[in-house]
Amino acid sequence: MGLAERHQHIQLLHRLTSDAASGRGRVAVLHGTGPNGKTELLDHAIVRAEELGFQVLRAVGARPERALPLGIVAQLVHGATLPGHLRREADTWLEEAAVTVTADSVPGTATVRIFDRLCRVMLELAGRAPVLIAVDDVHHADTASLHCLLHLIRRIGPLPVCVVLTDDSSSSTELPLFRSELQRQPYVSRLAVEPLAPAGVRELVAERLGAARAAALAADFHRLTGGNTLLLSSLVEDFTATGGIRPQGYGAAFAGHLERGDRVCLAVVRALAVLGPERTTAELAELAEVSEAEVGTALGTLSGSGLLADGHFRAPAARLAVLEALSRTERDRLHLAAARLLHQRGAPVPRVAAHLVETQSAPGDWAVQALREAAERALVTDQRGTAVACLELAYRCCSEETARTAVLARLLHAEWLDSPSRAARHLSGLGAAAASGRLDRSERVTLVHRLLWHGRGEEAARVLHRLRATARAPQPGQRTDLLDLEHWLAWNHPELAMENRPQATAGTAPFLGVPSRSGPLPHVTGVLSDALTRGRPDRVTDLAEQVLGDVPRARASEWGAEAALTALTVLTAADRPTDTLAWCERLVAEDVHLLPVTTRAFLAAARAEAALRLGELGTALEQARLAFVLLPAKSWGTAVGLPLGSLLLAAARTGEFEEVSRQLTQSVPDAMLESRYGVTYLYARGHCRLATGHSHAALADFMACGERMRAWGLDVPGLPAWRTGAAEAWLRLGNTDQAKKLAYEQLGRPDAARPHTRGLALRMMAAASPVKRMPQLLTEALDLFEECGDQYEQARVLADLSRAQYEAGDSRRARMLFRRARHMARLCGAEPLCEELLSAPEELGGEPPTRECGLGAGLTDAERRVAALAVRGYTNREIALKLYVTPSTVEQHLTRTYRKLGIKRRKDLPAGLGVETGASGSAA
Incomplete structure (x- = not known):
């Protein structure tokens, strides 16, 4: 990186080297917290000195080399180009020092004599040319080297020697008097090197990325680095390579500097990375095993250097890099220690559980309990992945069987919210627990639902049998979870409820006593199911809407999704599909991603069903x-x-x-x-x-x-009106008597007054009736479908009514109705109905026959005769009788005809084929 905002430092270094070149010894100490460009300034001073003809002696301090006596001095001597006699002399004194001097000993007479001889070797070079002695990271120098450097500095006053040191002022030196001794010398200058201001960041970014990108990125770069030049350099490289922060760039630079820095700072930052932003000073101190005062000093130092921002990481990549730099064993040790201390201090259980999940261990009942509590809170706050992770770990680590079974039941539920198929893997274990009596009553009720969901009816029946066998007879007016389950079974899985169907309660008693809120979800689901089973959805629509209003709050409940689906079914069965759609849209509009996937899928299915009704x-x-x-x-x-x-x-x-x-x-x-x-x-x-x-x-x-x-x-509202479907099939097969019988039967049902069901039955009745009765029946059906808003059925009735009026001779009204039918069919996207309308007689507005007659040109005579009779509405059996062939032959002719005409079904046969009839003779 460049040297933005370092102009004064450069000028001072230039002046000091010039003074040294003229025979006046000078010392410069570049100090500051953290990696903020001290080494770059030192490198610049070396380049400047070499340009002026200086001889350069350079050394770099490192923490691991503190135990090496005179390691810095050895670097200085061995890195220089010394005359032969001076090198031999230096080697001699270094060999003696290896025996005499220790890394942290107080200099005695012999040691001082060695310092003096080594300094003389370096100073003799000044007789040949000016000398620059450069020591980077002097705070990592061993004690003996620091003493020797002080010995040297005291003697350079009248010599052409310049000494430049870089020092991290946040680090404690092994020689407490080193810095104070330097300050006593009149020719020592201390230059503070601080993080860059925003303008300096922008200047340096512009050098690498250009002025335009610097203008856009400078503010973010300053926020992410605090002006720290090490982080800034790495961040620029990251953006040059990938356009974003890289763990191996920015993150590695952050972690690498800490590893080389002060041990207290390193321990505090590791604790900070483990504990996260919610940490307190006391927690940091305990986990880092230092005092709170040391924590405060370390955080202040690191924030001042730009590495942290007010004691917090500037970017997640920095925290991740610190954690990644730890061995797996050390990381697990810290997380487990964090979990223990947080538990002991009464911290919120989600914080405790997060550390346990990270270590994938839960040593003791306290840990298992913390995981269970954290899972419940996670479910309430829609963190279902966290809940599953906590419960899986609790299940693995829990040793008490009853508690372990309860954990498994909650794990099944947590997974079922978003993936019922994944949750199915726990059903066998819970079934075994239910058989051995380790599952409590409410969990067995839920288990029946889950088993039936996955089609495991025999297992559900066994659990249900035990529930019934141990059930006590409820007192009058008392509700039980088994009674609620029986009501739900009677509606959804009636085979299992056949022998135990709950008796009807007099009047409206099943729906009384429900609190102003919807009440316990299994209970309200049972009440709504019972109303559907007895064909009385209208009587519980208010309760259904209360349930739907509670969906956001009950979304993590075991019966939340089922209650919502049952409530929506009630509204649709009560001929209120518009309200069903409105509730679904409201629920997904609030915050759809907070709802479990299962609930969202239920809402989509209910919307599809309601939309069909409309x-x-x-x-x-x-x-x-x-x-x-x-x-x-x-x-x-x-x-x-x-x-x-x-x-x-x-x-x-x-x-x-x-x-x-x-x-x-x-x-x-x-x-x-x-x-x-x-x-x-x-x-x-x-x-x-x-x-x-x-x-x-x-x-x-x-x-x-x-x-x-x-x-x-x-045979109640809420389930399909099967009789009208069967009647339509009988009509297609030519049996109008059966069709009329089913239509009459449907009209005689208790639910015949419901607009939609009655409209379907009237349309079938009209189709099976003489032409004279059709307009009256169809007109009433149209009114009913208009009342309930079913556009598709309106289009079908309008089409039938148009044909009826046409056959009755009222062509003008027939054409008007036909246009309405075609418009309605297009409006609701009913393409097959639109195509059917196009084949209507031209007088009604259909396509002229001349457009279609030519389509039969590629057919054989036999195929054309069969197709002509099919267009006219004859069944395969009737065509076979007319043409003296088998029904199988008719079906083969029609299949080939469909292929030749490029169509898929009988309704697509061009109406013009109906005039090309050969109604007698063999088609074989």
């Missing part, structure tokens, strides 16, 4: 995909049916059939199909199969939904 297909698709980004399918466990069902349904309605195909080929847990999430999945898969022309498979899915829901007694 016909916001793009939002539904986006949120369903986000749910799988946050939690991979493996982490979703049996609940995967929730986001997967929304993803399938949204993809099918938006025409993303490649996505549908890809998702349907993915395996799903068998246990999922025995939960409410399986019903959601089957319903969505049924609609995907309808959209791709597989009506029989679709019907099977819808009927499977119905069988499960009826067997479970869960």
